[in-house]
Amino acid sequence: MNHVVNAGAWLAQLVAVTTAIAAAPLLMGWVNQCRAWLQNRSGAGLLQPYRMLRKLLYKDAAIASAASPLFRVTPYILFGAMVCAAAVIPSLGTTLPFTAAADTIALVGLFALARVFIALAAMDIGTAFGSLGARREMLVGFLAEPALLMVFFTVSLIAHSTALPTMAQALAHRGAAIYPSLAFAAVAFLMVLLAENARIPIDNPATHLELTMIHEAMVLEYSARHLALIEWSAALKLFNYCCIGLALFLPWGLGAGDWRSLVPALGFLTAKLAVAGAALALIETFSAKMRIFRAPEFLATAFLLAVLGLLVHLLLGS
Amino acid sequence: MTDPAWTMTATLAIPLAWVAIGSLGLLRARSVLIAGRVLFPLGAAAALLLAFLSLASIGAPVQTAVLPLGLPDLPFHVRLDALARLFLFLIGAASAGITIFAAGYFRSGEGTPPGLLCLQYHVFLASMAMVVMADDAYLFMVAWETMALSSFFLVTTQHRIAEIRAAGFLYLLLAHIGAIGILLCFGLLQGGSWQFTFDAMRAARLTPAWSSAAFFLAVFGFGAKAGIVPMHVWLPEAHPAAPSPVSALMSGVMLKTAVYGLLRVGFDLLQVRCWWWGLAVLGLGLFSALYGVIFAAAQTDMKRLLAYSSIENIGIIFIGLGLALLFQGFGMALPAALALAATLYHCINHAFFKSLLFLATGSVLHATRQRSLGKLGGLIHRMPTVAWLALVGTLAIAGLPPLNGFVSEWLLLQGFLFSFDLPHSFVNMLVPIGAAGLALAVALAAYVMVKFYGIIFLGRMREPRLAAAKDCGRLESLGLMWLAAVCVLLGIFPVTVLALLDNVNQLLLGSGLAPQIDHWWLLAPVARARASYSPLVFLLGIAGVTWLTVLVVHNFYHGRVRLTDPWDCGFPLQNARMQDTAEGFGQPIRQIFEPFFQMRRELPTPFDGAPRYRVEIGDRFWIWLYQPAARLVQATARVVGLLQQGRIAVYLLYSFLTLVALLLLTL
Numbered sequence: 015m016n017h018v019v020n021a022g023a024w025l026a027q028l029v030a031v032t033t034a035i036a037a038a039p040l041l042m043g044w045v046n047q048c049r050a051w052l053q054n055r056s057g058a059g060l061l062q063p064y065r066m067l068r069k070l071l072y073k074d075a076a077i078a079s080a081a082s083p084l085f086r087v088t089p090y091i092l093f094g095a096m097v098c099a100a101a102v103i104p105s106l107g108t109t110l111p112f113t114a115a116a117d118t119i120a121l122v123g124l125f126a127l128a129r130v131f132i133a134l135a136a137m138d139i140g141t142a143f144g145s146l147g148a149r150r151e152m153l154v155g156f157l158a159e160p161a162l163l164m165v166f167f168t169v170s171l172i173a174h175s176t177a178l179p180t181m182a183q184a185l186a187h188r189g190a191a192i193y194p195s196l197a198f199a200a201v202a203f204l205m206v207l208l209a210e211n212a213r214i215p216i217d218n219p220a221t222h223l224e225l226t227m228i229h230e231a232m233v234l235e236y237s238a239r240h241l242a243l244i245e246w247s248a249a250l251k252l253f254n255y256c257c258i259g260l261a262l263f264l265p266w267g268l269g270a271g272d273w274r275s276l277v278p279a280l281g282f283l284t285a286k287l288a289v290a291g292a293a294l295a296l297i298e299t300f301s302a303k304m305r306i307f308r309a310p311e312f313l314a315t316a317f318l319l320a321v322l323g324l325l326v327h328l329l330l331g332s
Numbered sequence: 333m334t335d336p337a338w339t340m341t342a343t344l345a346i347p348l349a350w351v352a353i354g355s356l357g358l359l360r361a362r363s364v365l366i367a368g369r370v371l372f373p374l375g376a377a378a379a380l381l382l383a384f385l386s387l388a389s390i391g392a393p394v395q396t397a398v399l400p401l402g403l404p405d406l407p408f409h410v411r412l413d414a415l416a417r418l419f420l421f422l423i424g425a426a427s428a429g430i431t432i433f434a435a436g437y438f439r440s441g442e443g444t445p446p447g448l449l450c451l452q453y454h455v456f457l458a459s460m461a462m463v464v465m466a467d468d469a470y471l472f473m474v475a476w477e478t479m480a481l482s483s484f485f486l487v488t489t490q491h492r493i494a495e496i497r498a499a500g501f502l503y504l505l506l507a508h509i510g511a512i513g514i515l516l517c518f519g520l521l522q523g524g525s526w527q528f529t530f531d532a533m534r535a536a537r538l539t540p541a542w543s544s545a546a547f548f549l550a551v552f553g554f555g556a557k558a559g560i561v562p563m564h565v566w567l568p569e570a571h572p573a574a575p576s577p578v579s580a581l582m583s584g585v586m587l588k589t590a591v592y593g594l595l596r597v598g599f600d601l602l603q604v605r606c607w608w609w610g611l612a613v614l615g616l617g618l619f620s621a622l623y624g625v626i627f628a629a630a631q632t633d634m635k636r637l638l639a640y641s642s643i644e645n646i647g648i649i650f651i652g653l654g655l656a657l658l659f660q661g662f663g664m665a666l667p668a669a670l671a672l673a674a675t676l677y678h679c680i681n682h683a684f685f686k687s688l689l690f691l692a693t694g695s696v697l698h699a700t701r702q703r704s705l706g707k708l709g710g711l712i713h714r715m716p717t718v719a720w721l722a723l724v725g726t727l728a729i730a731g732l733p734p735l736n737g738f739v740s741e742w743l744l745l746q747g748f749l750f751s752f753d754l755p756h757s758f759v760n761m762l763v764p765i766g767a768a769g770l771a772l773a774v775a776l777a778a779y780v781m782v783k784f785y786g787i788i789f790l791g792r793m794r795e796p797r798l799a800a801a802k803d804c805g806r807l808e809s810l811g812l813m814w815l816a817a818v819c820v821l822l823g824i825f826p827v828t829v830l831a832l833l834d835n836v837n838q839l840l841l842g843s844g845l846a847p848q849i850d851h852w853w854l855l856a857p858v859a860r861a862r863a864s865y866s867p868l869v870f871l872l873g874i875a876g877v878t879w880l881t882v883l884v885v886h887n888f889y890h891g892r893v894r895l896t897d898p899w900d901c902g903f904p905l906q907n908a909r910m911q912d913t914a915e916g917f918g919q920p921i922r923q924i925f926e927p928f929f930q931m932r933r934e935l936p937t938p939f940d941g942a943p944r945y946r947v948e949i950g951d952r953f954w955i956w957l958y959q960p961a962a963r964l965v966q967a968t969a970r971v972v973g974l975l976q977q978g979r980i981a982v983y984l985l986y987s988f989l990t991l992v993a994l995l996l997l998t999l
Contacts, residue, residue, distance in 0.1 A: 078896060080710070082713060093881050094874045094881060098877060115873065116865060117863045119746075123742075126775070126778055127727075127732045130730060134786055139791070140790070143901070145912030148782065156772070156776050163745070167767065170749060171749075235898055310924050321765065324764050328760065
């Protein structure tokens with residue numbers, strides 16, 4: 015926290031954010047590739063998301079004539095929010111000067127801000143799909159948000175802080191101590207991650223079937239550069255969530271102060287994300303999409319587990 | 333700091349000025365022009381002056397005065413301290429915006445003539461200011477009752493409509509049931525001295541049992557005014573009935589006087605406090621917050637939706653209040669100050685964003701004559717000023733950073749993080765569940781506000797005649813802009829606000845957050861290593877990245893746009909009525925929280941020629957509490973009615989029997 019005016023710290027911050035922006039589509043490509051392999055398909059390759067973004071950026075944007083300015087600015091705001099989120103998440107190092115501006119509660123607020131904007135934009139055109147998607151997205155959102163907050167509460171009890179880098183640092187230096195409460199929190203977090211990123215038990219990113227989709231229904235009216243930004247934001251969101259999970263539950267290998275420690279940290283991050291992406295693909299392959307009204311049960315379980323983690327911490331004092 | 337004696341006089345002059353401005357309205361009662369163009373703007377100027385005076389002198393020492401008014405031997409006492417000044421600021425600043433909006437809003441031919449309305453309105457403002465300034469129970473009750481009566485007349489502005497009269501009556505009834513509670517509370521507080529000044533009450537030594545009784549009478553009395561469940565039933569009836577500036581004033585400002593009253597009794601007048609009061613208030617607040625927001629999600633009338641959302645916000649305020657009491661009861665000074673600051677912050681926030689949204693619904697109502705969400709839509713194209721300013725209110729009330737609603741929720745959650753350190757092994761596990769409930773209520777509020785904003789302003793117009801809607805006038809937009817600007821400022825500069833609130837902390841708790849709030853741009857109420865939040869940097873970060881993205885995308889790629897029809901899924905016969913309605917948007921909430929609702933549904937069969945779907949949402953408290961109470965009152969009235977024979981001989985007999993009984997007693 016003493017590095018607010020330190021140029022090296024800001025450089026590390028810049029590297030972390032740039033890495034997140036650049037690598038997010040790669041993570042998306044890796045998850046898709048793993049899923050293809052698990053399903054005995056050859057897959058489109060790791061770089062497919064980049065090709066997709068390039069294609070979309072060059073196209074003419076087709077916008078419904080009934081759209082308001084809100085519809086057009088939303089993709090940019092969404093991208094801005096996700097980049098800011100990346101700036102407070104310790105993906106490479108724990109020296110992040112920007113973190114002073116937003117702790118985990120503000121991070122949850124930041125995700126909520128993005129969600130509200132995309133839901134409003136979905137309602138802007140006035141098609142049945144858009145408002146259906148908006149309604150479902152907000153449904154998943156209001157169920158997932160308290161669970162996420164409770165996960166952060168549990169961890170902040172151990173770290174005595176709600177700033178994410180401080181939490182990661184405290185957890186990394188706990189030595190061999192084992193916290194049963196963290197196990198509950200980790201499972202709850204995984205469930206929230208799946209729900210918030212429109213992954214399989216809640217939503218299916220690969221479908222355009224109207225009865226099942228949530229995220230895709232909301233962005234149906236977007237095209238070209240707007241769609242590219244939305245897809246990129248979605249990839250960044252997955253990247254951010256994965257990095258939060260890694261920072262909280264596998265916080266080893268994060269760089270400390272200077273920028274030289276970023277190189278090994280980058281290696282650690284790549285390895286951890288590769289495993290996490292493969293695990294995500296595995297989960298998605300083994301489970302089936304739920305009916306939308308099973309989603310509350312799923313997320314209520316996540317919420318309950320997070321609260322249980324909290325209570326376990328209080329009961330055992332660890 | 334301004335000169336103390338001078339500020340007292342000036343502050344007292346403003347309610348008087350309001351009454352005078354109101355009375356001037358009676359001279360030309362039918363003239364919309366005089367009321368709207370002269371008197372209401374004058375009232376707004378007075379309100380702004382009050383806000384400025386109170387803000388400038390918030391750190392000044394306590395001032396008291398005795399007014400040469402009231403009954404013989406029972407003069408009015410007034411007192412200005414940090415708590416009173418804070419709420420005077422709230423009243424002044426919020427009502428300045430509302431009043432300037434009202435100047436453009438009220439038109440002729442809507443029930444009460446404008447001159448009379450002007451009087452009622454300004455008396456209402458003056459009485460709220462006097463409630464906050466009162467330093468004895470007598471003046472407090474006089475002002476409190478004036479407030480209830482003037483607002484009753486304002487609610488029933490369109491008194492020719494039977495439902496509006498009924499709503500007004502319900503409000504008056506609950507206001508008076510609450511007033512009885514407050515009166516009894518003051519009766520206990522004087523503690524046998526029979527002195528009704530607040531100073532005497534501070535000096536009275538009550539036992540914990542009597543203190544608890546007084547406190548819960550206050551919770552009951554002020555809770556009825558604030559709209560705590562189960563005394564909330566008047567809010568969703570009175571707010572849709574009242575004209576929008578009046579709804580804004582009642583919801584944004586009047587509810588806060590009830591919070592003020594509870595703070596005054598709980599933290600100032602009562603000297604003995606028990607920690608378990610905090611637990612009770614916390615539970616009450618939590619239940620209200622969840623109940624309010626769940627019902628808000630199911631509403632189809634825009635003002636009713638906002639009324640339920642007010643219940644939710646009052647619930648959040650009570651959660652903070654309960655937390656502060658709890659921490660103070662266990663002697664934890666810093667967390668108590670944090671929770672109290674969050675409570676006060678949320679009071680101010682709610683005053684601004686809720687007023688803003690109520691006024692926006694007023695503009696929509698004037699432009700479309702429609703309150704039902706199912707018949708609105710697409711108004712952002714016809715009413716851009718209202719729509720964009722309402723967006724600020726929507727984001728603020730949904731608790732999103734970097735606006736003001738988020739700051740108070742952030743502070744409250746930070747307060748909750750201390751509840752694990754409570755030195756009571758049962759409570760320290762129960763209270764974290766409260767944090768979970770609060771998080772759920774806040775997340776649901778975002779759902780409700782997306783529904784509110786999306787259905788009114790976005791999408792396509794559900795009725796063809798909405799195309800004729802006009803944006804609001806200049807005075808109205810000025811009022812909305814003022815409220816929206818304060819929402820943004822309260823969100824961006826929380827440290828400045830907290831420094832002001834700390835005066836109240838010092839007064840009520842004897843300690844504050846002072847050493848922790850040194851950086852004007854960084855909010856770190858406990859310690860920087862523990863938690864910090866900087867809305868300014870946050871806003872600049874998002875805005876900077878967004879701007880950079882726009883630049884990059886538009887410079888490196890072309891910015892060509894083609895306007896087309898929306899995608900119709902191969903079904904070209906879509907119309908605006910096929911959008912999600914308010915019922916549709918509320919459906920997941922109705923399904924998940926079904927036990928909360930009293931629901932009557934009529935579903936069409938597949939063979940219906942003209943299928944109709946109907947769903948009615950009722951409040952279970954009507955059936956559980958109010959209908960049995962009404963039946964009890966009626967039954968009692970019937971029994972008492974047996975005494976009334978209507979013959980003079982019987983009444984003479986009663987007098988005779990009473991006389992005999994009294995004689996027997998004295999013998």
